[in-house]
Amino acid sequence: MKLNKALLLIVALCLCANAFAQSSKELKRKKEALQREIELAQKNLNKAASGKKLTLGQINAIKAQIRLRQDKISTINSEMKNLDHQIHENTNKVQNLKGRLADLKKEYAGMIRFAQRNRNSYDKMMFIFAANDFNQAYKRIKYLQQFGQYRKKQAAYIQGTEKQLSNQIVVLDKNLKSKSTLLKEEQNEKTKLDKNRSEQTVVLNKLSKQEKQFQQDIKKKRQQQAAVDRQIQAAIAREIAAARKKAEEEARERERIAAAKAKAENKPTPTTTATTKPKSANEALRSTPEAAKLSDAFEANRGSLPSPVATGYITGRFGAYKVDQATAMRNGVVFQTSEGAAVRAVFNGTVSTVFQQYGRYYVMIIHGEYFTVYEGLQSVSVSKGDKVTTKQTIGAAGTSDGVPELGFQIHRGAVAQNPESWLAR
Incomplete structure (x- = not known):
C-alpha cells in the first residue's frame, strides 16, 4: 500500500514536471524573441544616433530598448520562478525515491533473513512431500515458485529505483546549474538596462540643447500625421457612402420587383416604407453576404x-x-x-x-x-x-x-x- 502511494506521487510529480517544462519552453521562446527585438532596437538606435540632429526616432528607440530590456528581465524572473518550482519538485522526487529505495531494501533484507533462517529446517523437497494430499503439494510448489519470483522482482525494483534516483539527481543538478546561469543572465541584463538609462539621460540633456529645433520637428510631424489621418477618414467615409448607396439601390430594386410581381398576379401593390436604409455605417458595410462573412471572420x-x-x-x-x-x-x-x-x-x-x-x-x-x-x-x-x-x-x-x-x-x-x-x- 505504501509503495502504491509512492508510485502515485511520483507519477503526479512527473506530470507537473512536464507542465513546467512546457511553460519553460514558452518563456525561453519569448526571451529569445525579446532579444531579437532588443538587437533590432540597438541597430535602429545606432542608425538614428549617427546624425548630429536629435530625432524622435532616436528617443523612441532608446525607450523601446529600455522597455524590451525590462520585459526580458521580467521573463528571466518568470523562468527562475519556474525553475525554483522544478527544483522543489525534483528535490521531493529524490527524497521520495530514497524513501522508496530504503523500503524496498528493507523488505528484501527481510526475505533474505527468512530464507536463511529456514534453510536448514527442511529442504524444498521435504516441504513438498510433507503435504497431506496432492492439492496441498501443488500449492506448496506454486508458493515456492512465487516466493522465488517475488525475490527476483524485488531485486529488479531495487535496481530500477536506484537508476531512477541516479537520473533524478542528474536532473536536479542541471536545474541548479540552469538557475546559476539565469542569475548571471539577469545580472547582465540589469547592467545593460542601467547603461540604457544612462544613454537616455544623455539624450535628454542633448534635447535641452536642441529643444527649439526638436519642437519644430515634432510640430511638423504632428501636422503631417493629422493631414494623413484626414485623408484616411475621408477614404473611409467614401467607402461607407458607397456601401450605403449600393444598399439603398438594392433595396429599391427589391421593391420594384415585388411591385411588378404583384401587378402581374393582380394583387395589391405592397406598401413601400420609403427606401429601406441601413441603420448604421457598419450595417451598410456588411450589407452583402460576402461582406458580412468577411467581417465575422475578421472579428473572430x-x-x-x-x-x-x-x-x-x-x-x-x-x-x-x-x-x-x-x-x-x-x-x-x-x-x-x-x-x-x-x-x-x-x-x-x-x-x-x-x-x-x-x-x-x-x-x-x-x-x-x-x-x-x-x-x-x-x-x-x-x-x-x-x-x-x-x-x-x-x-x-x-x-x-x-x-x-x-x-x-x-x-x-x-x-x-x-x-x-x-x-x-
Whole structure:
C-alpha cells in the first residue's frame, strides 16, 4: 500500500514536471524573441544616433530598448520562478525515491533473513512431500515458485529505483546549474538596462540643447500625421457612402420587383416604407453576404491577427500621448522594424485606397466593416481593387527620423480601434 502511494506521487510529480517544462519552453521562446527585438532596437538606435540632429526616432528607440530590456528581465524572473518550482519538485522526487529505495531494501533484507533462517529446517523437497494430499503439494510448489519470483522482482525494483534516483539527481543538478546561469543572465541584463538609462539621460540633456529645433520637428510631424489621418477618414467615409448607396439601390430594386410581381398576379401593390436604409455605417458595410462573412471572420480573429511586419516592436501606442508637454492622439500604433522590411496584409480583403503623401505611400484594405491602414511605405506592390490574402506582401516599410518605421491602424467603420488588442502577442 505504501509503495502504491509512492508510485502515485511520483507519477503526479512527473506530470507537473512536464507542465513546467512546457511553460519553460514558452518563456525561453519569448526571451529569445525579446532579444531579437532588443538587437533590432540597438541597430535602429545606432542608425538614428549617427546624425548630429536629435530625432524622435532616436528617443523612441532608446525607450523601446529600455522597455524590451525590462520585459526580458521580467521573463528571466518568470523562468527562475519556474525553475525554483522544478527544483522543489525534483528535490521531493529524490527524497521520495530514497524513501522508496530504503523500503524496498528493507523488505528484501527481510526475505533474505527468512530464507536463511529456514534453510536448514527442511529442504524444498521435504516441504513438498510433507503435504497431506496432492492439492496441498501443488500449492506448496506454486508458493515456492512465487516466493522465488517475488525475490527476483524485488531485486529488479531495487535496481530500477536506484537508476531512477541516479537520473533524478542528474536532473536536479542541471536545474541548479540552469538557475546559476539565469542569475548571471539577469545580472547582465540589469547592467545593460542601467547603461540604457544612462544613454537616455544623455539624450535628454542633448534635447535641452536642441529643444527649439526638436519642437519644430515634432510640430511638423504632428501636422503631417493629422493631414494623413484626414485623408484616411475621408477614404473611409467614401467607402461607407458607397456601401450605403449600393444598399439603398438594392433595396429599391427589391421593391420594384415585388411591385411588378404583384401587378402581374393582380394583387395589391405592397406598401413601400420609403427606401429601406441601413441603420448604421457598419450595417451598410456588411450589407452583402460576402461582406458580412468577411467581417465575422475578421472579428473572430481578434487577438490572433499576424503583425504587419515579421520583425519589429511597437514604439508608438494607440490613444493619447505626450510629446514635448503637449497631448496628442494616435489612431493606431507605430512599429520600428528592419530596413526595407516587407509590409504584410494582416487579413484577407480588398485594397480600398492607395495614396501618396510627403514622399511615402499609404494603403487601406477593407475587410467587410473593418479597415486596416498601413502608413509610411517606401514602395507598394498592390493597387486599388486588388484582392489580398493574410500575410501577403503589399509593400516595403519606409523610414522616419532615420529609422525604419511603419504606422498601422484598424478601424471598425469610422471608429479607430487599438491594434494591440487585435494582433497576436
